[in-house]
Amino acid sequence: MLSSEAAAPVDRPNLSKDYLAGSAPEDWLPLRPEGFYAEARIELRLKTEVASIDTKARHVVLAGGEAVGYDRLLLATGAEPVRLPIPGSDQPHVHVLRSLADCRAIIASADGARRAIVIGASFIGLEAAAALRARDIEVHVVGLEQRPMERVLGAEMGDFVRALHEEHGVIFHLGDTITSIDGKRATLKSGGVIEADVVVVGVGVRPRLALAEKAGLAIDRGVTVNAYLETSVPGIYAAGDIVRWPDPHSGENIRVEHWVVAERQGQTAARNMLGQREAFDAVPFFWSQHYDVPINYVGHAEKWDEIAVDGDIAARDCLLQYKSGGRVLAVASIYRDLESLRAELVMERAAR
């Protein structure tokens, strides 16, 4: 298992949630305990860059030139946080949030900080905002959108999320962006200046496709795979953020950047690499945590024509159905866990 990161696999959701907030102990982070890899006879090579894949010779070439042969190969290269092409974004107090190293760098910058700017008002940005508020730092969220998370969760949930963060003291600058960061002084497009000790950029990610492209694998806004998560080159599989797979629930080829989907794809890909034929048919699921409010989401709705709200969003007791042509594509809920599980089951059964 080759990884360019310095740390063994960690519980990545924690990096924007409890661990960033300072409420998760260090030993929650490793995805597997020390000794697991050796015991399972997995050779884990960290800080190892892969330069290319030779699909004919069936080996990968490391940055230093070493060739590592394979019979089956799994591409799980994940996604790269987008960096802002603005002056001053290369300063040490300006961070993205993806790896454990990124998270630790933010925590180090947050130590003693008075004010933070979070650029981006979607999942990573707002989870980071909540975590920094837990550290008692003043937080300004700057986002191009008019409503946080509207694209994924709709207007009403977006308004609720905004109000929730405002209740916790977050100051929003929506429909706005940062045009330059000069030392601590960040300039808003609308004209103002915010002085901040730490800046977190959470404006989305790009799937890391360079290796797959260079190796000549079929690409369609992601690595194209079949239902078994095998790429266009037999013997090479892919899982996680980079994958576009045929989703039996929506009937579309979709790419999803969520943790649980990535983990489940890894498990299915592993079984198929061992000779099984298991179609990946899990209903996509994610959760997002904001202070004491968890939002659970099952299904996949890139667009919808109706959102049916059951319950009361502001009272944190609700279930939203995202529908297209009367069909439920996805369900978001707050403290309706059993109904969320039931909705998942209904979606599974409908696809059979």
Add this chain to the structure above:
Amino acid sequence: MADQQAPPAGPDLSQGIALSDFSGATLLGHVGEDEVLLVRSGPEIFAIDAHCSHYHGPLAEGLVDGESIRCPWHHACFDLRTGEAARAPALNPISMWQVEHDGNRIFVRHKREQPKPRVKGAVEASGRIVIIAAAS
């Protein structure tokens, strides 16, 4: 510390409960300090750890489907026969407890030896597998 905590929930399963007192899909009880969940699946009753191995979610508030139970928090799924984590985000199994029937009462006194995971379909040794886990 420990003696100041609230006693574990529900009936003491080591003292047994009447089958007639277990009418729903699940019943939360305890064995000593451990919370144990009784789960009805068809004609069978299983006893499992009451908490998810992922973030400790309360399985008593989850959903039973056939021979599996799903966690309400992050939709992990466990096999009721083996305890194995059938679906992420849980990766580790939960403990299985021995269910003893005595007339119209059921007792849970100790953990079972962890069953072997189910293996679905054939597995071939396919030589060498390489995983590229993170790359720039």
